[in-house]
Amino acid sequence: MTAGAGAGRDRKVDEVRRMLEGPHPPVPVDLAGRAVRRGARLLRLRRGVRRTGWWLAGTVFAAFLVWAGVEQPWLPEPAEVTPPLEGW
Template sequence: MNHYDRKASEVRQLLDGGTPPSAPPELYEEAVRRGGRMLRRRRALRRLLWLMLLVAAIAFVVWASVEQPWVEPPSETTPPLTRW
């Protein structure tokens, strides 16, 4: 019997058996505590990323309104006068 067959037979025995073994009661409380902390961290990270995106968009709008990159810069030399 190879490793895969042995594992498959162990899984079949667990599934065919009666009630599953119960988890310790403190395990539920620990999972709820960790899950809540994980959700709070994700929410804070998501809010931070949205805030950074908003700040970047505002900075771009301010820069574009001050610099006006779509306007052609004025010419620094004058065209030559030929008909005098």
């Protein structure tokens, strides 16, 4: 390591210490209350998005079950040509 790299690091440490020892900016009195309200609002929003997503997924699943019950895609399609009647 060179002497310049160590000196640069010491200079940065000194600058940070001076900033922490200096006068601190004023903090708004209602900062904690605003943070709590914002957090609660974000939680409500996330909960609503999650519930809407699950509701949408359930609706899509129910629609798929109804479609599958009506269409029955696992059955073969009916023949378009009627076989000849023999033995009557």
